Amino acid sequence: MSESSNKRDLPGDVSETRSLLISGDYIAGRDLATVVYLALHMGRPMLLEGEAGVGKTEIAKVLAATLGRDLIRLQCFEGLDLASAVYEWNYPRQMVAIRIAEVEGHTGDIGKNLYSREFLTERPLLSALEEHPNGPPVLLIDEIDRADEPFEAFLLELLSDFQISIPELGTIKAKEPPIVVITSNRTREVHDALRRRCLYHWVDYPSQETESRIVALKAPDIADELRDQLVAFIHKLREQDLFKRPGVAEVIDWANALTQLDVVTLTPEVLDDTLGSLLKYQDDIAKLRGSEAARLLAEIQAAA
Amino acid sequence: MSAGNASREADSGRLADNILMFCRTLRNAGLPIGPGRVLDAMAAVRCAGIDRRDDFYWALRAVLVNDPAQFRLFDQAFHVYFRNPRLLKRMMSLLLPTLEMDSLSAPAEAPIRRLREAMSGTSSGRADEEQGTEIGIDQSGSWSRREVLRHKDFEEMSLEEQSEADELLRAEILAIANVATRRYRFHPYGNRFDLRRSMRLMLKNSGQLIELVRKRRLMNPRPLVLICDISGSMSRYSRVFLYFAHVMTSRQHRVHTFVFGTRLTNITRRLADKDIDRALAAVSADVKDWDGGTRIAECLERFNVDWGRRVLAQSGIVILLSDGLERDSKADLGFQMQRLRRSCRQLIWLNPMLRYSQFEPRAMGIRTMLPHVDLFLPAHNIESLGQLSRLLQQDTDSGRASRPLAAFQATQ
Numbered sequence: 001m002s003e004s005s006n007k008r009d010l011p012g013d014v015s016e017t018r019s020l021l022i023s024g025d026y027i028a029g030r031d032l033a034t035v036v037y038l039a040l041h042m043g044r045p046m047l048l049e050g051e052a053g054v055g056k057t058e059i060a061k062v063l064a065a066t067l068g069r070d071l072i073r074l075q076c077f078e079g080l081d082l083a084s085a086v087y088e089w090n091y092p093r094q095m096v097a098i099r100i101a102e103v104e105g106h107t108g109d110i111g112k113n114l115y116s117r118e119f120l121t122e123r124p125l126l127s128a129l130e131e132h133p134n135g136p137p138v139l140l141i142d143e144i145d146r147a148d149e150p151f152e153a154f155l156l157e158l159l160s161d162f163q164i165s166i167p168e169l170g171t172i173k174a175k176e177p178p179i180v181v182i183t184s185n186r187t188r189e190v191h192d193a194l195r196r197r198c199l200y201h202w203v204d205y206p207s208q209e210t211e212s213r214i215v216a217l218k219a220p221d222i223a224d225e226l227r228d229q230l231v232a233f234i235h236k237l238r239e240q241d242l243f244k245r246p247g248v249a250e251v252i253d254w255a256n257a258l259t260q261l262d263v264v265t266l267t268p269e270v271l272d273d274t275l276g277s278l279l280k281y282q283d284d285i286a287k288l289r290g291s292e293a294a295r296l297l298a299e300i301q302a303a304a
Numbered sequence: 305m306s307a308g309n310a311s312r313e314a315d316s317g318r319l320a321d322n323i324l325m326f327c328r329t330l331r332n333a334g335l336p337i338g339p340g341r342v343l344d345a346m347a348a349v350r351c352a353g354i355d356r357r358d359d360f361y362w363a364l365r366a367v368l369v370n371d372p373a374q375f376r377l378f379d380q381a382f383h384v385y386f387r388n389p390r391l392l393k394r395m396m397s398l399l400l401p402t403l404e405m406d407s408l409s410a411p412a413e414a415p416i417r418r419l420r421e422a423m424s425g426t427s428s429g430r431a432d433e434e435q436g437t438e439i440g441i442d443q444s445g446s447w448s449r450r451e452v453l454r455h456k457d458f459e460e461m462s463l464e465e466q467s468e469a470d471e472l473l474r475a476e477i478l479a480i481a482n483v484a485t486r487r488y489r490f491h492p493y494g495n496r497f498d499l500r501r502s503m504r505l506m507l508k509n510s511g512q513l514i515e516l517v518r519k520r521r522l523m524n525p526r527p528l529v530l531i532c533d534i535s536g537s538m539s540r541y542s543r544v545f546l547y548f549a550h551v552m553t554s555r556q557h558r559v560h561t562f563v564f565g566t567r568l569t570n571i572t573r574r575l576a577d578k579d580i581d582r583a584l585a586a587v588s589a590d591v592k593d594w595d596g597g598t599r600i601a602e603c604l605e606r607f608n609v610d611w612g613r614r615v616l617a618q619s620g621i622v623i624l625l626s627d628g629l630e631r632d633s634k635a636d637l638g639f640q641m642q643r644l645r646r647s648c649r650q651l652i653w654l655n656p657m658l659r660y661s662q663f664e665p666r667a668m669g670i671r672t673m674l675p676h677v678d679l680f681l682p683a684h685n686i687e688s689l690g691q692l693s694r695l696l697q698q699d700t701d702s703g704r705a706s707r708p709l710a711a712f713q714a715t716q
Contacts, residue, residue, distance in 0.1 A: 078485075078486050078618070079485065079486020079487055081487060089499075089500060089503065091499045091500075091503060094503055098506075110507075114503075114507065145617070148485065148486075148487075148618075149557075150487060168504075186613070186614050187613050187614060187617040188614065188615075188617045188618075189614060189615075243608075243609065243643075283639075283643075
């Protein structure tokens with residue numbers, strides 16, 4: 001856990017939010033900054049949907065880092081249940097406690113003691129409600145579409161009232177609500193009841209200049225000229241009819257790959273060789289390899 | 305009410321009759337209203353009084369309706385009955401075999417078909433009762449008639465036969481086979497121990513004895529995606545298929561339905577309406593390309609790109625209803641079919657053309673699509689849809705038929 005002096009106050013308006021994110025190396029559009037600002041001040045969870053690799057998860061990480069909060073991450077998967085997401089009773093310890101009580105001969109009040117906090121194992125969602133030295137933590141519920149519908153039901157109480165009811169123990173409520181970020185790749189539709197409780201934002205591909213700034217920030221070794229060329233090519237590529245269009249993460253990968261290969265300028269040969277770091281489906285690669293990539297390249301060179 | 309006691313008595317007697325008749329009509333229209341509910345309705349009206357029309361309305365609705373899907377039916381029935389007493393009187397005296405909708409001013413919207421039938425049906429129902437003995441003969445005849453109906457092509461059915469066929473079809477549709485989820489639920493012979501429950505139970509027995517409680521995997525039906533061709537050549541079959549889709553939607557979750565002619569429309573939310581008539585009305589309002597041409601390849605591409613990854617994540621089954629007559633010859637139909645097949649567990653193609661015993665996949669579209677489907681089945685009568693339903697119930701764990709085209713040709 002980091003020092004409590006790291007903790008920073010919440011940004012005062014949208015512009016401040018934006019510069020806060022930039023200070024964490026995250027370049028956000030005005031739209032995203034507004035949603036983040038609202039979520040921080042209204043104490044509402046944000047639901048971020050978008051294609052894979054557009055920087056949804058990154059927002060939570062950057063928020064935690066720049067605000068000096070702890071990041072609690074829950075990666076979702078099918079069958080994620082109460083015991084691994086919220087809390088679990090520590091059965092072996094309970095058994096031992098019973099045994100001891102038997103030996104010592106005071107089994108009468110064992111029922112009361114057995115369900116106390118000391119026998120409770122906290123999982124991410126519960127620990128997000130606890131008091132943290134750095135202030136309310138950032139709770140990242142990543143790829144909620146990978147969990148099945150019953151899991152969403154666990155979340156409803158948490159997201160609307162920031163509390164969790166444990167039948168044996170009672171209700172645990174957060175003193176200060178955590179900052180909740182939920183991401184989804186939309187491989188399944190998230191239920192309306194969950195959407196209702198969140199501020200929704202569709203994280204889209206960035207504009208050409210924003211993306212150029214992102215690449216400059218994340219792959220600083222790349223030459224300016226090559227970077228502009230590369231970003232222009234990506235934007236042409238995204239207009240194509242592809243099964244999976246390359247995300248920002250792939251673009252950064254590609255920029256790093258080109259730097260590693262000491263490429264100075266884009267040529268059709270370089271494109272063919274490195275297409276695999278941009279496109280991850282064979283159909284898309286086959287479609288683009290050769291003449292099609294060369295054509296796109298010629299187009300952006302003509303435009304430049 | 306300012307009238308004297310005597311007239312009040314008489315009035316309430318008539319009112320009770322009216323409420324009874326009203327309930328009977330609603331029952332005929334399909335609402336589950338038994339004698340108990342009728343008595344409740346009368347009690348409710350007695351409580352709420354009939355001084356105000358809206359009190360009367362809400363009192364009846366509170367008792368007689370227990371599902372939002374029934375609101376509109378109730379509303380229309382109420383207005384027909386209690387705004388136009390003359391009509392009611394005429395109906396009670398059985399002088400009116402069918403409803404004269406023109407004489408009504410109340411419902412501006414078209415009345416629900418079921419309600420119309422329920423109202424006109426009261427007279428024919430009586431007639432049957434009077435003819436006593438003949439009913440038996442009718443019913444014995446109806447068995448073989450049903451058998452005929454089961455094998456009758458949807459295209460050759462009359463309107464009455466169609467609605468009867470809907471009922472038959474509903475009985476044919478079975479729940480889809482379950483798959484194991486990653487969740488557990490209490491079960492007496494389960495193969496795992498439920499420690500939390502065991503611990504609680506032990507405390508109840510004041511820690512004296514440990515009784516292990518078992519649990520086992522929860523089973524859930526697979527997701528189902530229905531894609532229905534609504535072009536002109538398919539109209540009769542697509543109607544029945546939408547009925548099928550509606551029944552499936554109301555019986556299990558994770559059913560997604562799409563229709564396409566020249567473009568793809570997701571109608572899942574529309575079909576979620578429990579009332580079939582309203583659901584289908586909403587669908588037809590939504591969909592603009594009924595009875596037009598088909599562009600299968602383009603619509604499948606839209607499905608693959610926009611929806612495939614959103615609705616097929618948990619290894620769903622795709623059922624495609626289409627005659628496979630693609631108008632657009634240069635489209636990459638084979639490629640799209642291949643992609644669709646790869647993203648689902650099983651791809652079933654229903655083709656009503658299979659009803660012809662000498663059917664051969666000659667048309668270009670059909671030849672392109674056939675190698676990519678796992679099952680190729682007919683869908684022209686109730687029997688064939690029932691067969692499909694039985695197939696879905698026994699999870700075909702054997703997976704995919706390796707070469708459906710060859711398998712199909714072998715059976716010919």
